[in-house]
Amino acid sequence: MPTFDVQPVVYVKASAVGCAVVIGGGILWALFNFIFINLGFSILTSAALPALLIGYGTGELINAAVNAKRSKGLAYIAAGSVAGTFIFAQVIYSGRIEFFGLIVLAVSVYTAVQRVK
Numbered sequence: 001m002p003t004f005d006v007q008p009v010v011y012v013k014a015s016a017v018g019c020a021v022v023i024g025g026g027i028l029w030a031l032f033n034f035i036f037i038n039l040g041f042s043i044l045t046s047a048a049l050p051a052l053l054i055g056y057g058t059g060e061l062i063n064a065a066v067n068a069k070r071s072k073g074l075a076y077i078a079a080g081s082v083a084g085t086f087i088f089a090q091v092i093y094s095g096r097i098e099f100f101g102l103i104v105l106a107v108s109v110y111t112a113v114q115r116v117k
Contacts, residue, residue: 006071014074014116017065018058018081025054025081026088033093047104051086055108058082059115070117078112 032050058081062074086105090097 003070006069010066010069011073013065014062014077017062018077021058021081022084022088025085029054029089030092047101051104051108054085055082055111059112063115074116075113078116079109082109082112
């Protein structure tokens with residue numbers, strides 16, 4: 001089936017998009033946390049909303065870059081990109097990882113994987 005016929009060049013494209021998401025998404029996530037936590041919003045709002053957006057966006061960007069191909073390898077790339085974005089944002093913003101953040105990360109990874117699996 002053409003949808004599941006994934007060539008190595010497709011993995012390179014997905015990895016390039018994943019790296020761009022880690023850098024761009026990490027900066028945006030940290031900026032979002034900085035703005036909304038300093039405005040007095042709860043940690044729920046400042047952590048959950050960008051995480052879900054990053055997860056969905058990562059899946060959609062990788063899906064668009066590989067022309068809607070599907071494979072477990074692409075799912076691993078999407079999951080790694082979201083986890084890398086989370087770690088990068090935490091290093092930029094606070095340097096600490098909270099339990100609620102890990103729960104939100106799990107939901108975000110699941111969202112990204114469902115877009116490309």
